[in-house]
Amino acid sequence: MNTTPPGIGFTPTRKLRSVWVHMAGMSLVFAAAGMALCAVVDLIEGGHSTAGLLGSAGITAVLGETMRRGTEVPEDLPPKAVFVAVCVSWVITSVAGALPYLLTGLFESVDAAFFESISGFTCSGSSVFTAEDFARATPGLLFWRQLTQWFGGMGIIVLAVAVLPFLGVGGLELIRAEAPGPTSDRLAPRVSETAKRLWTVYVVFTAASAIALLVTGIGWFDAVGLSLALVSTGGFAPQAASIGTYDSVAVEAVVIVGMVIGGASFTLLYSALRGRPLDYLRSSEFRMYISGMAVGVVAVSVFLAASGWGVGESLRMAAFNVATLGTSTGFGNATGAGSPGDFAVWVPAAQVVLLLFMWVGGMTGSTSGGMKVLRAQVMARVAWRELRRAERPRVVLPIKQDSEVLGEDVVGRIAGFVLLYIVIVVGATLALTLAGNDVLTGFSGAISAMGNMGPALGEAGPASNFAVYSSAERMILAALMIIGRLEVFPTVLTVVVLASWARRRLRQR
């Protein structure tokens, strides 16, 4: 029986063949490049953390380059190697991403830096930055915070696959393990070409939203920074009060449009950029995504208006916050604790609607998190079929999506995913409440972290931050973020693989 960790195997004359070391190395190199860019930004903006950023870049680059050069990707990739590679690369990159926070001296505690980094890479947008931290942080560091989200959005593995010369089927498996959603469309016959096109679309989209934000009159630093977290549906903002800083309908409108596009499938965006914008409407998932959000906005506005708000304000708050949670972005438009945008103080009915959006999240194939609209759709169809079957137990009813019949194995896998998702959220809620949080803060925190949302309800609302959780609780939340970002199965499988490997080693002793 194979007793080495997955993917590691020595051959005398060649390099170490390990997909996870190689992938992690590549990811670190990209991260280092990002850190160097931030050092430049810091220099331009007159910050004083250039050295810290350059230092982080240096350490990360040396480590990454060593890992990359010393290894090569084996030709055949068993599923477990793929899952472990993606998962481990993410964790290692997140650890490296914490370096700038530590080396520039902003955070002294490792766990706060690590949490911020994970929250960034997983596009969650839950922050432990307090208003003081924002005041102390240099422009370069704030830019790094935004950039982590941008990297994490499209996926650092997709980026790696894009530049790897040829990966064959294994590459697609890698993308699949990282990409949000149960399916991943190929935009081109070659996997690396698919990855390249995805990243091209991503860059174009980022540039466009940065320009749109610039037009609204916010400065270039904020515009670029926001656009990085916008297209990745991340939710970090360079200002302490997030979008609430500007208190501007124009900025909010641009952000809403950006979030909605970011939360929709990038395959559809690619088609639209290639001149087929109507493809959006042909996708039943997109129709559900948009109509669901429209219904949500109406419902929330009604609940808010019924609680005594003006209609205009209700609509504005409902539209922004449904969009921010329905796309798992997590920007806030609260101008302060208890202000209209602070949904932690809204009427419960509106909060419950928001919780549902936090649970479902955006579309498959987008940068968003959550359970995904497609899965919710399929589950609704499964529920409907179950009722029909109760009347006629022997009737055969296939589940269809976009007039294509889904195989029972796909349906079963989706049902399993939803089940696992709920089990993990419930388990984490139990852990968070046993650690002393109230039920609302624990439950909404778990749902929010698992769906890569950002803000939660209760004490961790949009006008507050995740510093309300203790370090141990934040580690639980950070784990949930990675589990959620990588779509549950890869992380859980990695744990299973590593556990069984460790067990075998122990038995051998």
Added chain:
Amino acid sequence: MTWTPAGRVGDPPESSLDIGTPRSPRQSAEANVAGLALLVAGGALLASALADLTGTSEDALSLAALGVASVVVGLALRHRFPLPARITPRSSLRTAAVTLLSLIGVSTAVYLLTGTFTNLEQAVMESTSGFTTTALTVITDPESAGRGILFWRAVTQWIGGFAALATIIAVLPFLGVSGPADAQTRLPTGISHLTSGHVRRLLGRYLVLYSTLTLVGALMFLGGGMGPFDAISYAFTTISTGGFSNHAGSFGRFDSALLEWLGVAGMFLGGLSLSVVWSALRGHTDRVVGALELWVYVGLITAATLTISVVESPGLTLAENLRISAFTAASAVSSTGHYVTDWSLWEPGLTMMLVILIGVGAMSGSVGGGFRIVRGVALFSYLWRELATQLRPRLVGVVRVGREVVPDRMVARILGYQALYIATAAAGFVALAAAGTDVVTALSGSVSALATYGPALGDLSVGRPVSDIGADAVVVMGVLMFAGRIELYPLLDGVISAFSVPVRALRRFRGRRRIASPDGGVRS
């Protein structure tokens, strides 16, 4: 519309059960079974009248009159509508819903005519809570009510418990889900091979078992120091996992350690699968030992008891601490709703744990509610197989519960049930919040009502009258309890029927328009 023996013209036969049996228009399973239920309710009302005579006797006359009326109507229904020889799945669904509704109707009349409530909503809620074996009550001070009414309340839960058993024995197998919890067919076995004779025999057996357990419970409580009236009432509400109480403080009122432990035993019995009880009585120890669900049930209660005792220990002795913990844990897992202390004030983690346990619920084939442990175990086994197949795509695995293999067809049905359960709970969550409750109350209330436990967190904590959450929210809770007690299908089927009538009409209208269209569009 033309009706043939097998249903509407052109429809495929709904199942092999109903081929070639002429169905006269007078035959109706719905009316017949509802009539039977009314007969039983009538008998119970007469018994309540007798019970009232031992107390103040003020309601005896109205109870007796209603009892006679209920018996007469029941007999008339049974005479007018004989039971058809074959019942379609659809009709069995409707039968379950109609029977429960008619029972609730009788009980509402009882509460209104005896003047227990002057408000229709409250009477309906108390009746629904009774027949769905949920512990939510509108009565703040039960001791002020007459003995007849108290007895009737308790008996509604007992009847409701058996109605629930009848649903899982006689209705669900027709639907291909969650078959009877017979010793041989402990697991859901798909479309039932059971003949109606077999169903009748099973129902008879379960009735005897259920009554025996109730008798055991009554004797236990009597021995523990309750008066005969309380002993019988509490046996009714405990073995049925109902949770109504003759006193404002539930079991805590007796202030007796022995009675509380006996309450734990009673609730444990209530949540126990009757097939396991049957196997035990028949001496099939291997079947009892081999029933994984039983061990999970015991394990959940034990683990919860220990967790509560460790986390929540406000200056109590070990014995007191264990007793309170065990009582609360057994009440939650068996979905009963009796209490000795307001557990919603405990550490948030413990309250969350209890809500989860309430959602998981009791054993299949028991009177208890919830998602049912066996489904949970099957789903975990399914998840494990799913993970294994992702690692080794060519692996062919099976889903098991203990030693028994669950066929894939059945797994698909359980996954479907899971989707239905989640959707219903989520809808209840939103509806409760829209009706004005806070988020935590809405979440825990939705789970608790669907599991027919009743009390929950926030405004729904134990000992508070359910009317505290407002009339709209009470209606939502009532609907959820109803859905939970009859395993969702019958209620949701009614909802679908209500929706499908206009949808079909619309389709027919569209179809006609298409035929009439000049370009000769294809008829769909």
